[in-house]
Amino acid sequence: MGKWIQALIYFVLRRLLHRRYDVEVLGLDKLEKLAGPVLVLPNHPAYVDPPIVLSHLRFGKSLRPLVFTDTYRSPLFYPLMNVIDAYEVPNLQSHSRDAHAKTTQLIEQVAGELNHGQSFLIYPSGRLQRQGYEIVGGARIAYELLERVENVNVVLVRTRGLWGSRYGCAQEGDVPALGRNALASFLWILAGLVFFLPKRKVTLEIHPVDRADLPMESKTALNRYLESFYNADGGETAKYVPYSYLFGPRDFDYDAVKRKGIVDLSEIPETTIREVHEILEHRLDRPLEEKEKEPGTTLDLLGLDSLERMDLALELERQFGFRSDHVPASVGELCLLAAGKAPTDEQPLEVPEGWEDEKKPSTNHPEVLAETIAEAFVRRALQSANHTAVADTLSGALNYRKLLVGATLLSKRIAKLEANSVGIMLPASVAADSVVLATLLAGKLPVMLNWTTGPAGLRHATEKLEVTHVVTSKRFMDRLGVDIDGVEMFYLEDVREGISTWEKLQTLIATYIAPGSFLRNIPQPNPDDPAVLLFTSGSENLPKAVPLSHRNLIADMRGGIDHMDFHRSDTLLGFLPPFHSFGLTATALMPILSGIRVVHHADPTDSRMLARIIAAYKPTFTFTTPTFLQYIVSSSEPGELESLRLVMVGAEKCPASLYEQTMKILPQLDLLEGYGITECSPVVSGNKPGHNKPGTIGLPINCVETLVVHPETHQPLPQGEAGLLLIRGASVFNGYYKYDAPQPFLEVDGHRWYNSGDLVAKDEDGFIQFRGRLKRFLKIGGEMVSLPALEAPLAEKYPADEEGPKVAVEGIERDGGRCIVLFTTQEITLREANDLLKQAGFQGIMRLDEVRQVEAIPVLGTGKTNYRELRSWIEEGSEVAAKS
The missing domain is CATH 3.40.50.12780 (ANL, N-terminal domain)
Incomplete structure (x- = not known):
């Protein structure tokens, strides 16, 4: 009964599509003698090609289409999904480890179904065409299925005539909104009184291929073979077909859409772009050619499939600290993600119901009502x-x-x-x-x-x-x-x-x-x-x-x-x-x-x-x-x-x-x-x-209570003199948990004080001036050299921005003398940096010994500079790019 219902649905669908599409099927007779499971592998120029292919490939077998979850679950199509026995696929445009695992599991399950005689319609590229030709790139699904299933009939389908349709990417430069375009098409059909619509000429070229003739030595070899079939005629030029003989637009400016989609990297730091290129080269295990570094180069062209693109995006998130729910599709979009400028939905946020608290509190003074x-x-x-x-x-x-x-x-x-x-x-x-x-x-x-x-x-x-x-x-x-x-x-x-x-x-x-x-x-x-x-x-x-x-x-x-x-x-x-x-x-x-x-x-x-x-x-x-x-x-x-x-x-x-x-x-x-x-x-x-x-x-x-004492004698200091900050009071903890070293407390004037390890001074009004961490001072020739003090004028000259800090100063004392290093993302020489310090009033021992240019200043999750990592770089001699 299920097959008869499917046949009826596809018959009705074929008649409906015929109102708009003049479909010619070439090579359908080649499918008549196929025995056993069939794997149909078409190119994917538009959203409308799956129903066209499914309804016109009539050869006595029920094809199960793989459908991304967004389409599968949409109110418009969900009622049909079970009837046509569609197979739901997680959408990898939103990246996560869970989606990665589900996709790997999906390949195993589909391979199992093929081995048990089921037939499938699968798009090897895994996504809509972004241009007039098909790019399979690094997609793995076709290769991995054919690796797992030997006794399967392979049918290649080349679809022509849909590039330029409102259901493809040509008109918007990206994946079109399916629901909105379906509604627009329906209204045009009504306006054209159903039977009076200009038709778009569509051709389906069908080629069964013996599996033994496929180049299965590698995923890349198979994908290049598929691309050569899909693009054998050089691809398509976008064609616009009006929806009415009498009114409405007669043409479409596809070139304007292409220009709008160009990624602008003019505001992205060169260091970020270089680092993205290096990460890509590491992923590909080869150097990038100059033309491959162009912002518009798609990751498909570089051989990265959807899972690899997702892994790459997650790696960039972890390394650069910026997030996006959109998986980058090009080199330019990778750079935008790394710089924290990935595209986002800029619609005004809707405040949830209940946020605007109309009930006025009985008192306007905040109060904690208990002791625990x-x-x-x-x-x-x-x-x-x-x-x-x-x-x-x-x-x-x-x-x-x-x-x-x-x-x-x-x-x-x-x-x-x-x-x-x-x-x-x-x-x-x-x-x-x-x-x-x-x-x-x-x-x-x-x-x-x-x-x-x-x-x-x-x-x-x-x-x-x-x-x-x-x-x-x-x-x-x-x-x-x-x-x-x-x-x-x-x-x-x-x-x-x-x-x-x-x-x-x-x-x-x-x-x-x-x-x-x-x-x-x-x-x-x-x-x-x-x-x-x-x-x-x-x-x-x-x-x-x-x-x-x-x-x-x-x-x-x-x-x-x-x-x-x-x-x-x-x-x-x-x-x-x-x-x-x-x-x-x-x-x-x-x-x-x-x-x-x-x-x-x-x-x-x-x-x-x-x-x-x-x-x-x-x-x-x-x-x-x-x-x-x-x-x-x-x-x-x-x-x-x-x-x-x-x-x-x-x-x-x-x-x-x-x-x-x-x-x-x-x-x-x-x-x-x-x-x-x-x-x-x-x-x-x-x-x-x-x-x-x-x-x-x-x-x-x-x-x-706070007290300022001498860092070595721990004697209280007069107002205005810098010293070690001690703190006592109800908010001070009682000691580190499971800590073998001495606890951070000092006895001064008969009281127990927490030793903050910070140097401060108090002015005449009692305001505290922070002078830096005691541990971030070096004692040189009997004098205390403040690393934060050296960093301050440099940070004023090169302030942090959305990319993070641009400068940081760290140093260590060695047997052979000190080593005070300026780490920076900027082009600064040692002479220029020390000249800045001289202009700020520093002299003598208050100077830098070295400048090291780095890709980024390391920071902690709190946003603080990670001085411990910088200190380890000095001790290990790493991250060196000294400038004299």
């Missing part, structure tokens, strides 16, 4: 149940009631995990907030894992903390491409599937009729017990485990709220990752516990999207690093950032050039510099709105 994190959250959620709490572009907007329900349901699953410590590896998001809160509600210790440290760093962290389970997302891990040995992944997608609608409903109802039950079920830790475990940045040494207690975190939140005079009516943009101490405390826990709305974005380097989120969600303040702020400011369009009234930057010195650039476009903004350190939960000091001294890191917040 879990209790503070539950009390806030019950008090502000219907107020908006968090949002992101994936989860939408959640009020406190929904956040409490979600965290409670998740906590029941996390509570069943054996170990007390639970790893968490998620970017800034509603999911990350929910998981941290759920872990605490479950009575477990959240361990925030820094995925930018790579597999070795993650393994070190999980082993040190005896983590057996890591809570994460399949979507995130699929994109990240990082594996952790020795732990079990606890995927949020699996958890959601295991929660019944009835359980969700019960928990939701409880928030109305039994809110006290949530308070009764909260774990009751001591406020001095660890609430979360973070790791130091590792910019200068191996990361150390930092346990922060409930008292530490809540004291810091309360101190920061009072210091900055935040309001409940404020809205925060949070995009720093939660493994970053500022990202966890300031942009996740603080707003949620105190009642301030927060919108998250997962990628701090996705500057264009961050600017668009600010334009849509209208946040009033954010916390960031100067590097990430530079990205946002450089990528924003006029007016997009106007909702911001306050930006606090820290983690590195804010360059004067960035301050000036930001204030120029946002003159009403309070751009404040602050100082924090993971061990202090993290905020220690900051400038205040209306009380700001640019160039300083502000005044200490009210939960800490």
Whole structure:
């Protein structure tokens, strides 16, 4: 019965297509004697050629077409897919390891079906033609199927007459919108009264080929053979066929479309382009010819199939730090991705329903309502149940009631995990907030894992903390491409599937009729017990485990709220990752516990999207690093950032050039510099709105005391003199976890102080001036040489931009003397660099010994310069390109 239904459908389809297409089939008689499974391999000039081929190849066999999932699942075609026995294929235009694995599995399954007698229609190129000829390139599906299936009839089909159709790429320069064009065609058919349409002449040339005659020595050989068949007549020139004899357009400017599609690389740094070429050459295992370096050269032409293009795009993402959901198809698009300028959807973002919180809080003062994190959250959620709490572009907007329900349901699953410590590896998001809160509600210790440290760093962290389970997302891990040995992944997608609608409903109802039950079920830790475990940045040494207690975190939140005079009516943009101490405390826990709305974005380097989120969600303040702020400011369009009234930057010195650039476009903004350190939960000091001294890191917040002492004698120093910064107070941690070396505390004046390792000075008003890391000083001839001080004038001359920092200074002391090196992405000689230092007032020993030009300054996931890696380069003598 199924075959008769298919035959009827194809008959009707043939009659419908005949209204527009005059189809001539050449060589159909050659198929009559084929016995066994058949593999039909056509070229692919337009979306309309599959129904034409399927409905006109009538030779007594049912052909199963392979259909990409976007088309397969579309409302327009989905009802027919099962009837014609189509085979769904994952769409590799959106790249991921999951799609890669599914495609490999697909090839195995189709090969199995062929071996069992099924017949298939498969397009070897795997995509629509982008020009008037077919490029199979490095596609692997035809070769791998023929490698696995020996007893199969191969039928090649060359389609002519469709290039230039609205269903191909010629009219738009890219894949056309199928639904929109189908609707337009339908309206034209109605306008032409069905029977009065000009017809497009289409020819199908059919050539059965003995499998033994195919060049199967390699994928490349087979693909070149197929291309030579498809393009035997030199390819096609785009032809326009009107839809009416009486009205409508009579011609189309295809050349204008070609000009519009040219990729402009004029603003891409030459170093980035060269590096992309080198990566390509490594992939191809051969040098690129000059013509192959042209931006318009397609990756197909270079021999890269869809899976290889996807792998290449993921490699570029990991190396350059920029993301795109679009798989590059040409050399030029690879360069755009590497430079963070890949095409994006620039439609205005739609704010999710529920984000605009119309309910006014009873008080405008943010307040943390308890002494432990879990209790503070539950009390806030019950008090502000219907107020908006968090949002992101994936989860939408959640009020406190929904956040409490979600965290409670998740906590029941996390509570069943054996170990007390639970790893968490998620970017800034509603999911990350929910998981941290759920872990605490479950009575477990959240361990925030820094995925930018790579597999070795993650393994070190999980082993040190005896983590057996890591809570994460399949979507995130699929994109990240990082594996952790020795732990079990606890995927949020699996958890959601295991929660019944009835359980969700019960928990939701409880928030109305039994809110006290949530308070009764909260774990009751001591406020001095660890609430979360973070790791130091590792910019200068191996990361150390930092346990922060409930008292530490809540004291810091309360101190920061009072210091900055935040309001409940404020809205925060949070995009720093939660493994970053500022990202966890300031942009996740603080707003949620105190009642301030927060919108998250997962990628701090996705500057264009961050600017668009600010334009849509209208946040009033954010916390960031100067590097990430530079990205946002450089990528924003006029007016997009106007909702911001306050930006606090820290983690590195804010360059004067960035301050000036930001204030120029946002003159009403309070751009404040602050100082924090993971061990202090993290905020220690900051400038205040209306009380700001640019160039300083502000005044200490009210939960800490600070003291400046001599770096060697540890004696307190007078005002204005630079020395070592010591800190004490409720927000200061109690010592590193499982740490064999001495803990970072000093006894001074009868008190125990945390030794920050940073050099500062206090002015007459108590404002702190940051002078650099003590470890980033070299003692030469009895004098202290500040590496940050040497770096500052160079960074002013060559400020960081969306590509990252352009200069960094690092040095070491050797037996034969010192070695202070300027690492730079710019063309600077040693003499030019030292002349800049002289102009800034440095002399004598305050100079550089060497300049090394590098492709990029290494940075950590937080955006900080990775000085530890730079120091290793000096010690190992690598990355050398000295300029005298």
